[in-house]
Amino acid sequence: MMPALVILVFVGLVPFVYVLYVGYFDWNIFSKVHGMSWAGLNNYRKLVFDSAFNASLRRTILFTVLTVSIEMVLGILIANLLMIKIRGINFFRAIHSIPLTVAPIALGAAWRLMTLPGMGPLPYYLQKMGLDFNIGRYAQQAFFTTVIMDVWHWTPFITLTFLAGLSSLPKSPFESAMVDGAKGWQIQFYITLPMLKPVILTILFLRIMDALRIVDEVWMLTGGGPGTATRYIGIHIWRVVFPKTDYGYGSAMSVIILYFTIVLCWFLIIIVTQSRKGVDR
Amino acid sequence: MRSWITGKEEKRFFIYLIWIFLSIYTLFPIYWLFLVSARTRIELFGHPTFFQTTFHIENFTRPLLNGIYGSYIFNSFIIATGNTILVIICAIFAAYALSRYRFKGANNIFFWTITNRMAPPAAFMFPLFLLYSRVLVVGDIRLFDTHIGLILVYCLFNLPFSIWLLKGIVDGIPISIDESARIDGASTLDIIWRIIVPLSAPGIAVALILSWIFAWNEYLFAATLTSSNARTITTGLAEFVTIIGTNWGEMAAMALVSVIPPLLFLGFVQKYIVAGMTFGAVRE
Numbered sequence: 001m002m003p004a005l006v007i008l009v010f011v012g013l014v015p016f017v018y019v020l021y022v023g024y025f026d027w028n029i030f031s032k033v034h035g036m037s038w039a040g041l042n043n044y045r046k047l048v049f050d051s052a053f054n055a056s057l058r059r060t061i062l063f064t065v066l067t068v069s070i071e072m073v074l075g076i077l078i079a080n081l082l083m084i085k086i087r088g089i090n091f092f093r094a095i096h097s098i099p100l101t102v103a104p105i106a107l108g109a110a111w112r113l114m115t116l117p118g119m120g121p122l123p124y125y126l127q128k129m130g131l132d133f134n135i136g137r138y139a140q141q142a143f144f145t146t147v148i149m150d151v152w153h154w155t156p157f158i159t160l161t162f163l164a165g166l167s168s169l170p171k172s173p174f175e176s177a178m179v180d181g182a183k184g185w186q187i188q189f190y191i192t193l194p195m196l197k198p199v200i201l202t203i204l205f206l207r208i209m210d211a212l213r214i215v216d217e218v219w220m221l222t223g224g225g226p227g228t229a230t231r232y233i234g235i236h237i238w239r240v241v242f243p244k245t246d247y248g249y250g251s252a253m254s255v256i257i258l259y260f261t262i263v264l265c266w267f268l269i270i271i272v273t274q275s276r277k278g279v280d281r
Numbered sequence: 282m283r284s285w286i287t288g289k290e291e292k293r294f295f296i297y298l299i300w301i302f303l304s305i306y307t308l309f310p311i312y313w314l315f316l317v318s319a320r321t322r323i324e325l326f327g328h329p330t331f332f333q334t335t336f337h338i339e340n341f342t343r344p345l346l347n348g349i350y351g352s353y354i355f356n357s358f359i360i361a362t363g364n365t366i367l368v369i370i371c372a373i374f375a376a377y378a379l380s381r382y383r384f385k386g387a388n389n390i391f392f393w394t395i396t397n398r399m400a401p402p403a404a405f406m407f408p409l410f411l412l413y414s415r416v417l418v419v420g421d422i423r424l425f426d427t428h429i430g431l432i433l434v435y436c437l438f439n440l441p442f443s444i445w446l447l448k449g450i451v452d453g454i455p456i457s458i459d460e461s462a463r464i465d466g467a468s469t470l471d472i473i474w475r476i477i478v479p480l481s482a483p484g485i486a487v488a489l490i491l492s493w494i495f496a497w498n499e500y501l502f503a504a505t506l507t508s509s510n511a512r513t514i515t516t517g518l519a520e521f522v523t524i525i526g527t528n529w530g531e532m533a534a535m536a537l538v539s540v541i542p543p544l545l546f547l548g549f550v551q552k553y554i555v556a557g558m559t560f561g562a563v564r565e
Contacts, residue, residue, distance in 0.1 A: 005375070005390075007367075007371060007433060007436045007440060008393075008394060008397065008436065008437070008440055008441075014412065015405055015408035015409050015412060016405075016408070018408045018411070018412060018416070019404075019407065019408035022408070022411065078303070081296065081299060081300075084296055086293060086296055086297065086300075092300045092303070092304060094547075095304045095307055095308060096303065096304070096307055097547065098307060098308070098311070098544065098547065099307060100547070101494055101498075101540075101543035101544055101546070101547045102311070102498075102540055102543070102544075103497065103498035103500070103515055103539050103540065103543070104498060104500065105498070105500045105515040105518050105519060105536075105539075106314075106498075106515075106518060106536040106537075106539050106540050107310065109314070109518055109521075109532055109533065109536040110310040110311065110313060110314045110533075110536060111310060112522075113313060113314065113317050113529060113532075113533055114309075114310060114313050116529070118326055119325050119326050119329070119529070120313075120329065121313070121329040121331075124328070124329050152306075152307075152310070156307075209399040212401060213399075213400075213401040213402065213403070215401075215402070215403060215500075215501050216500040216501060216515075219500075219519070220518070220519060220522075223522075233401065233403065234401050234402070234403035234501070235403075237403045237404070237406075237407060238403060238406075238501075238505075241407060242505075247407075247411060250407050251407065251408065253404075253407075254403070254404040254405070254407050254408060255404075257400075257401055257403070257404045258400055258404045261396065261399060261400045261401060261404070262396050262400075265392075265395065265396050265399050266392070269392065269395070
């Protein structure tokens with residue numbers, strides 16, 4: 001246990017305490033005072049009224065809600081499709097799980113190459129259909145492209161997890177339901193989904209946390225642009241703090257985000273463990 | 282159920298159709314990377330085509346052999362491998378301790394490590410950058426832009442993941458085996474090395490491979506905590522996009538190169554990837 005704890009304390013706890021500490025200081029290499037000067041809660045006060053920060057927080061939440069709900073629906077549909085036994089299903093399944101190992105940054109590069117005006121196939125064919133597609137210019141298109149990209153990347157995760165849950169279910173409730181003459185969708189809604197509640201909650205938990213953290217793909221695809229259309233919270237910290245070297249303010253931002261994460265994490269873990277107690281054990 | 286698909290054959294045909302469509306949709310971005318990497322600058326623009334007969338190998342050779350990308354890949358490889366080894370050794374001990382001993386605060390430790398894994402890297406990257414480049418400096422020695430620095434940072438997300446994956450597996454090994462070994466005079470180290478490790482070998486392999494993939498794919502920490510010596514391939518990819526213009530062909534080629542190693546590993550872990558990515562919460 002000790003070596004693991006030492007490393008985790010070094011990379012996890014020390015930065016956390018340090019960021020708490022720096023958050024109370026004014027530390028900006030462009031300011032009059034060289035080095036750190038005590039600022040009390042000023043950084044946090046500034047943060048509450050920072051409209052760019054709040055907008056980016058709202059944008060991240062909207063992005064998370066959209067991607068996770070689309071991925072859940074698609075993932076569950078595809079998992080059901082994978083349950084139908086046909087020849088070569090394992091081959092299709094292997095192909096379907098490829099996105100899981102692709103580096104987010106390489107994925108961003110691939111999508112950038114596909115959406116590049118004058119070169120990529122997407123703008124070319126959408127233009128022919130009468131849609132001027134340019135994610136460097138239109139904010140909404142850029143936003144929805146990042147949503148679609150995330151759906152491409154993470155739907156397989158939900159599919160495979162859900163599939164694992166499906167194949168671990170006992171057969172008997174389904175057989176008796178069939179005998180009672182239940183229809184396919186009835187079985188799905190009244191037996192399968194309730195039985196898989198712990199699995200679904202686990203997936204939801206992991207996906208929400210991951211979607212909130214998104215940086216790499218979007219950074220590569222749009223760089224947070226056009227304007228601030230795809231500047232999610234991670235990108236916001238990166239773009240605002242590092243060029244301005246406003247260390248104190250950046251620390252305050254990090255603290256707030258860590259705080260949100262911890263609360264959300266705690267809340268979700270409680271839900272997951274509760275449902276697990278009810279169904280599993 | 283009323284359905285416009287009547288026969289069994291037609292239904293099967295329909296399912297195959299969906300699958301072929303889904304597979305094309307899944308593979309297309311990667312196929313497009315391949316197409317772009319095979320083309321010269323002139324071939325890239327204008328009417329997009331989906332087939333390629335010529336192969337512009339310079340897109341690969343120029344950045345890899347003449348440029349700096351060979352060393353980026355080398356760095357990525359060193360960092361991912363080093364991190365994986367460190368993570369697995371620590372994780373085995375931690376998993377054993379958490380599984381076999383009851384101590385105060387075990388649940389809090391669990392919660393804390395999970396939070397580390399879940400926290401946005403953006404929130405950690407900033408304090409770590411300050412620590413690495415300004416605070417923890419002894420003379421000329423600092424962790425900024427070193428391999429060891431990144432190896433340590435990647436423990437932040439790989440270690441919790443491996444601990445909880447392995448803990449689930451060690452929990453499944455009956456404690457009576459430990460006890461009988463202890464009666465025979467084995468020390469704790471002996472038990473871990475001779476009993477726990479061999480029995481949980483498949484789980485260790487999965488944790489190894491997935492940790493390696495995560496470390497290889499990581500971008501944000503690598504971008505902020507390195508400048509030249511320890512740059513990884515993912516940061517190299519982002520460097521292609523410059524103000525003066527981007528060499529898209531070479532970028533695609535390097536992206537393709539960075540995608541290949543994890544893809545090779547996928548074959549080994551495909552069966553376990555679900556258990557791995559859900560911390561062992563969902564199993565097949």
